[in-house]
Amino acid sequence: MSIASQTDRPRGASARLTPKSFFARNGALSKAHPNYEHRPGQIDMAVAVAEALADRRHLIVEAGTGTGKTLAYLVPSILSGKRVIISTGTKALQEQLFFKDLPFLQSMFPEPIRACYMKGRQNYLCRQKLYDAEREPILTGMEERKEFQIIRDWEKVTKTGDRSELGEIPEGSSAWWKMDARSDNCSGQKCAQFERCFITEMHRQALASDIVVVNHHLFFADLAARDRAFGSILPDYEAVIFDEAHEIEDVAGQYFGLSVSNLQVHELVKDVAAVSRRKQFATPELDRSLIQLGDRCDEFFALFPHEVRQGFRNHKQFLHANDAVYSELQLALKTVSARLELVQNAVEDTLPLVRRAQLLQQGLRYWLETPDPANVYWVEARGRGVYLQATPIDVSKMLASRLFDRLETVVLTSATLAVAGEFDYLQKRLGVPNARTLSIESPYDYANQVLLYVPPHLPDPRQPEFSWRAADVIHEVLEASRGRAFVLFTSYQQMRQVYEMLKIRLDHPMMMQGEAPRTALLEKFRQTPGAVLFGTSSFWQGIDVQGEQLSCVIIDRLPFAVPSDPVIAARTEAIRQAGGNAFYEYQVPQAALALKQGFGRLIRGANDRGALVLLDNRITKLPYGRVFFDSLPPYRLTKKLEDIQNFFDA
Numbered sequence: 264m265s266i267a268s269q270t271d272r273p274r275g276a277s278a279r280l281t282p283k284s285f286f287a288r289n290g291a292l293s294k295a296h297p298n299y300e301h302r303p304g305q306i307d308m309a310v311a312v313a314e315a316l317a318d319r320r321h322l323i324v325e326a327g328t329g330t331g332k333t334l335a336y337l338v339p340s341i342l343s344g345k346r347v348i349i350s351t352g353t354k355a356l357q358e359q360l361f362f363k364d365l366p367f368l369q370s371m372f373p374e375p376i377r378a379c380y381m382k383g384r385q386n387y388l389c390r391q392k393l394y395d396a397e398r399e400p401i402l403t404g405m406e407e408r409k410e411f412q413i414i415r416d417w418e419k420v421t422k423t424g425d426r427s428e429l430g431e432i433p434e435g436s437s438a439w440w441k442m443d444a445r446s447d448n449c450s451g452q453k454c455a456q457f458e459r460c461f462i463t464e465m466h467r468q469a470l471a472s473d474i475v476v477v478n479h480h481l482f483f484a485d486l487a488a489r490d491r492a493f494g495s496i497l498p499d500y501e502a503v504i505f506d507e508a509h510e511i512e513d514v515a516g517q518y519f520g521l522s523v524s525n526l527q528v529h530e531l532v533k534d535v536a537a538v539s540r541r542k543q544f545a546t547p548e549l550d551r552s553l554i555q556l557g558d559r560c561d562e563f564f565a566l567f568p569h570e571v572r573q574g575f576r577n578h579k580q581f582l583h584a585n586d587a588v589y590s591e592l593q594l595a596l597k598t599v600s601a602r603l604e605l606v607q608n609a610v611e612d613t614l615p616l617v618r619r620a621q622l623l624q625q626g627l628r629y630w631l632e633t634p635d636p637a638n639v640y641w642v643e644a645r646g647r648g649v650y651l652q653a654t655p656i657d658v659s660k661m662l663a664s665r666l667f668d669r670l671e672t673v674v675l676t677s678a679t680l681a682v683a684g685e686f687d688y689l690q691k692r693l694g695v696p697n698a699r700t701l702s703i704e705s706p707y708d709y710a711n712q713v714l715l716y717v718p719p720h721l722p723d724p725r726q727p728e729f730s731w732r733a734a735d736v737i738h739e740v741l742e743a744s745r746g747r748a749f750v751l752f753t754s755y756q757q758m759r760q761v762y763e764m765l766k767i768r769l770d771h772p773m774m775m776q777g778e779a780p781r782t783a784l785l786e787k788f789r790q791t792p793g794a795v796l797f798g799t800s801s802f803w804q805g806i807d808v809q810g811e812q813l814s815c816v817i818i819d820r821l822p823f824a825v826p827s828d829p830v831i832a833a834r835t836e837a838i839r840q841a842g843g844n845a846f847y848e849y850q851v852p853q854a855a856l857a858l859k860q861g862f863g864r865l866i867r868g869a870n871d872r873g874a875l876v877l878l879d880n881r882i883t884k885l886p887y888g889r890v891f892f893d894s895l896p897p898y899r900l901t902k903k904l905e906d907i908q909n910f911f912d913a
C-alpha cells in the first residue's frame with residue numbers, strides 16, 4: 264500500500280533520459296555545468312535511487328561529502344514521473360533545492376518540472392490577520408508599527424506570502440508573530456480570505472506538483488496528523504527522499520510525542536481576549552474566566568521543577584498530592600471553552616479557540632492521567648516556558664507502521680549514516696530492516712587533505728583540570744593555524760569556560776555562539792580574516808565554509824549524549840532491559856555519527872586542506888575508540904603538535 268493517488272507518469276521527451284545518460288561524460292549535465300566533473304559515485308547513487316523508485320523498495324545511501332548527492336536524487340525523482348516528497352534537514356537547504364538546484368535542472372529538461380516547496384504555516388502571512396490589524400489597535404510600539412508597514416506593502420505584491428522574502432523583518436519579530444498563518448486562529452474555509460489565502464495557494468501548488476520540497480519538521484507533523492481528525496498537510500505521494508536522514512529519529516520523536524506548556528495556555532488567554540474585543544463579544548464573565556485560567560495555569564505549572572530537562576515518573580503520587588490544582592486548571596479551560604461556545608454569530612472566530620482549549624484539556628489528561636509505558640515523560644523549563652513532554656522511547660515501530668510499511672519507496676541519505684561501515688544501527692533505530700544499502704565514498708583525498716591530531720598528554724575530559732589543560736593545547740593549535748578555526752564543545756559551560764580562559768591570551772578575532780544569531784555569526788566568521796568561532800551542537804552540522812577561512816576544527820570530547828538526559832536514559836534503559844548492551848548498541852554508534860558530522864565541517868571542497876583536533880584521547884586509549892576510527896574517513900593521524908605546526912607551515 265502507498266500514501267498515493269497517482270499512477271506512474273513517465274515523461275515524454277524526458278522519458279528518453281536515464282540517470283546514467285544524464286550524468287555521463289557527454290551527457291546533459293556535462294553540457295550545462297561549467298565545472299562539470301565526472302563522478303562515478305554520483306552515477307551509482309542516481310542509478311540506485313532510480314531503481315528504488317522503479318522497483319518500489321527502500322534505499323539507504325551514505326554519500327560522502329562531494330558526491331553531489333542532491334542532483335543524484337533529484338534527477339531520478341524527476342524522471343520517475345511519480346510525486347516524490349523531498350524532505351530536507353533545514354529550511355536553508357529546502358530553499359537551495361527549490362531556488363538553485365531545480366531551476367538549474369530545468370534548463371536541461373525538455374518539459375517543465377512541476378515542483379513546489381512547502382513550509383510550516385508560521386512562515387506564511389495570514390491575510391485576514393493583516394486586514395484585522397489595519398482596523399484594530401493590536402500593534403504596540405514604533406518597531407511593530409514600522410514592521411507592519413513593511414508587511415502591508417509586501418502583501419500587495421508577494422505571490423507566496425513566505426516571510427523568507429522579507430529580509431528586513433528580524434527573526435523574532437513580534438509584528439510577524441501577530442500576523443502569521445499558524446492554524447491556531449485560522450477559521451479555514453469559513454474565512455473570507457480563504458480563496459486568496461497563501462496557505463490555500465500553497466496546497467493548490469502542491470497538488471499540481473510532482474516534486475514537493477519540505478523539511479523534516481513539516482513532513483513528520485504531516486505524518487503524525489494523517490491519522491488524526493484534522494487530516495494531512497501534504498498531498499498524497501508515492502515516495503519520499505530524506506536528505507540529512509541522520510536527523511529523523513529525533514524529529515519523528517518530537518512529532519509522535521506530545522508537548523503541553525504554560526505558554527500555550529497564556530497564548531490562548533491572550534488570543535481569546537483580543538478576538539473577543541475585536542469581534543465585540545467580550546463580556547465581564549468571559550474576562551473573569553480568562554483571568555482565572557491564567558491564574559490556575561500559573562499555580563499548576565509552578566508545581567514542576569524549573570530545571571533544564573528532567574524526567575517525570577510519579578504520575579500517580581503527583582496527581583494524588585495536587586489533584587485540586589490540576590482539576591481547577593481543567594475546569595478553567597472547560598469554562599472558557601463553554602463560554603466561547605455560547606457566543607452567537609461568530610463561530611468562525613470562536614471555533615479555532617474552542618478547539619485549542621479542548622486540545623489543551625486532552626493534552627493535559629493524556630500527559631498526566633494516562634501515562635503510556637512506551638513513552639518517556641519529562642519536564643523542561645526554557646525561558647518563561649514550562650513544557651510537559653512525552654517522547655516515544657522507541658520510534659522504530661511507529662516509523663515502520665506509519666512510513667516504511669505504508670510507502671513503496673523511502674530513500675534515506677546523508678554523509679553520516681554508517682557506523683564502522685555498517686548500517687545496522689540506523690536500520691534498527693528507524694525500523695527499516697529491508698532496505699538496500701549503499702556507501703558512496705567521498706571523492707576527496709582525505710589522507711592528504713587532512714591531518715588529525717589527538718594530544719596524548721591531556722587528562723580525561725571528565726577530570727576538573729581538563730578545561731585549563733585543553734585551553735593550552737587550543738592556544739598552541741590556533742597559533743599554528745593562524746586562527747581560521749571552529750572550536751566545538753559538547754556543553755555550553757565548557758565552551759564559556761575555555762572562551763574566558765583564552766580571551767586574554769589570543770590575538771585572533773574571537774566570536775562565541777549566543778553573541779548574535781547563528782547565520783549572522785557565521786557570516787561574520789566568513790568575512791573576518793583569522794577568526795575563531797566557539798560553538799556547541801548547532802555548529803556541528805549543516806554548516807558550509809569552503810576554503811582557507813576554515814582551516815581547523817577542534818572538538819573538545821567524544822560527543823556522547825548526556826546519559827542523565829531523560830530521553831537518552833530511557834532509551835539506554837530500554838536496551839538494557841531487552842538484554843542488549845546499551846553502550847555499544849546505542850551510545851557509541853550515536854557518538855561516532857556525531858563526531859563524523861562535526862569533523863565533516865572541515866573539508867567542503869576538493870581544494871580544502873586543514874587540521875582536525877580531538878582533545879579527548881580516549882579514542883586512542885580505550886577499545887571502543889576503534890569504532891570511531893572505523894567510522895571516520897581515512898584521515899592521517901598524529902600525536903605530535905609539531906606535525907600540526909609543520910602542516911600549516913608547508
Ligand code: SF4
Nearest residue numbers: 389390391449454460
Ligand atoms: S484561511 Fe486562515 S490563514 Fe488563510 S487568511 Fe484566512 S484565517 Fe488566515
